[in-house]
Amino acid sequence: MNMIEPSREEKERAIALILDKGLTKPKSIWRLLHEMYRALGLRHLFLNTSLPILVSMALMAVFILWNPLPYDQYKNAILFAAAPLFFVFAVLLTETAERMNALFELKMTCKYTIQQIAAFRVLCFSLTGTVLCTLAILFSGFPDAYGVLRALACSLCALYLFSFISLSFMRHFQSKWLRPVPVLLWMAAGPCPILVFGKQWELFLSRVPVAATVTIAVLALALFLREIKMLANAQRRVVHGYAGC
Numbered sequence: 001m002n003m004i005e006p007s008r009e010e011k012e013r014a015i016a017l018i019l020d021k022g023l024t025k026p027k028s029i030w031r032l033l034h035e036m037y038r039a040l041g042l043r044h045l046f047l048n049t050s051l052p053i054l055v056s057m058a059l060m061a062v063f064i065l066w067n068p069l070p071y072d073q074y075k076n077a078i079l080f081a082a083a084p085l086f087f088v089f090a091v092l093l094t095e096t097a098e099r100m101n102a103l104f105e106l107k108m109t110c111k112y113t114i115q116q117i118a119a120f121r122v123l124c125f126s127l128t129g130t131v132l133c134t135l136a137i138l139f140s141g142f143p144d145a146y147g148v149l150r151a152l153a154c155s156l157c158a159l160y161l162f163s164f165i166s167l168s169f170m171r172h173f174q175s176k177w178l179r180p181v182p183v184l185l186w187m188a189a190g191p192c193p194i195l196v197f198g199k200q201w202e203l204f205l206s207r208v209p210v211a212a213t214v215t216i217a218v219l220a221l222a223l224f225l226r227e228i229k230m231l232a233n234a235q236r237r238v239v240h241g242y243a244g245c
Contacts, residue, residue, distance in 0.1 A: 029229040033120050045120055052093030057132070060085040064136060074194065075140055076151055076205040081190030082136065083155040084162035087129040088186050091122060091166065119232035122167060126224065129159050146210075153213040154205055160220035162186060167227040 036045065046053075064071075064082050071078060098114055133155045142148045166182040173181070193201045 029119075029225075029232055032116070032232055033123065036116065036120055040117075045117060046124075048097055049090075049094045049121065052097060053090055053128075055093060056086045056089040059089055060132060069194065072141075073199070074202050075142070076154060077194045077202045079133070079137060079140065079151055079155045080158045080205055081194065083129070083133050083159040084166075084186055084190065086132055087125050087159060087163050088166055088182050090125045090128075091170070092180075092182060094118075094121060095170075116232050119228045122163075122231070123228055126159070126163050129163075130156065133159060150206070150208070150210050150213070153210050153217060154208065157213045157217040157220065158190070160217050160224050162189065164220050164224040164227060167224065167231065171227060171231055 060082055063085055064078060067078060069078065095118065098118075134152060137148055137151045137155060140151065142151060162185070165185060169178075169182060169185070197204075
């Protein structure tokens with residue numbers, strides 16, 4: 001009896017159909033975060049984080065308004081250094097508050113783990129940092145729109161680049177002894193160039209092409225969103241290690 005063998009293309013289509021019906025597709029990061037928001041609400045997503053957020057905002061304002069350098073002469077340098085300040089301290093202080101909670105290990109076994117909630121918070125912190133940077137620049141007294149655009153692009157470049165580096169470091173190195181490292185990174189990349197190079201650093205930032213800073217900011221934002229996706233989709237065995245560190 002002669003049997004008609006299916007062609008290679010027909011086999012591949014049949015396999016693809018079986019896999020499509022039999023496997024559950026992973027949720028996108030935006031769908032996951034939206035479901036978390038609908039299930040928990042902002043009240044529970046940001047539970048016990050009001051004090052860290054207020055402290056972070058205060059630190060950013062103090063750095064901009066009461067630093068010893070003349071603001072009119074170092075606008076770009078100060079804004080560049082201040083851009084990631086809210087983000088780094090908000091993330092650091094909220095993470096510390098969560099780890100000090102007696103129910104930390106229990107929370108890691110819930111439907112939404114602390115890491116997934118942290119991904120939602122980190123995204124919100126980056127958006128808040130963007131708004132704060134924009135407001136600070138708008139009220140900084142730049143003489144023209146191009147100066148505002150340059151300062152905004154430069155500040156967002158610092159914010160998203162540092163956010164990516166900070167989140168990547170926190171995801172790869174989860175030891176509690178390494179938590180202050182993001183702050184040290186910010187100090188090295190933010191205030192130190194002002195102290196070392198002085199006016200030359202301000203002149204450099206004021207002459208960087210806007211197109212270059214916008215390009216770097218977009219790339220850094222893409223990398224940052226990728227880190228958030230990887231944090232939110234962490235496997236359970238990774239989460240267990242995170243809880244026990």
